[in-house]
Amino acid sequence: MRIKSSSFDSETKSRLRGEYELLLSFNEYNDIMKMSEYHRKACKLLKEPTSFLDTNDSWTFGSPSVLYMFHRTNGNLD
Numbered sequence: 705m706r707i708k709s710s711s712f713d714s715e716t717k718s719r720l721r722g723e724y725e726l727l728l729s730f731n732e733y734n735d736i737m738k739m740s741e742y743h744r745k746a747c748k749l750l751k752e753p754t755s756f757l758d759t760n761d762s763w764t765f766g767s768p769s770v771l772y773m774f775h776r777t778n779g780n781l782d
Contacts, residue, residue: 715751722749723756 712720722745729742746754 718749719751722746723754725749726754727756 725742725746729739729746732738732742
């Protein structure tokens with residue numbers, strides 16, 4: 705099922721774009737500068753806290769360790 709973007713008001717479109725930018729930031733998890741770019745875009749678009757992140761949940765987002773959260777490239781750990 706495809707939904708036409710014209711069926712959303714401008715506030716809803718802005719919120720969805722902001723949520724999308726925030727989701728894209730996780731693709732750049734190991735590059736703080738790139739991740740920050742997405743966060744800045746999301747902040748400009750979102751007027752309220754994101755709806756897909758549970759702020760009462762673990763800050764590691766289910767990652768088994770802090771090391772795994774920040775290091776995802778095999779063979780490159782110094």
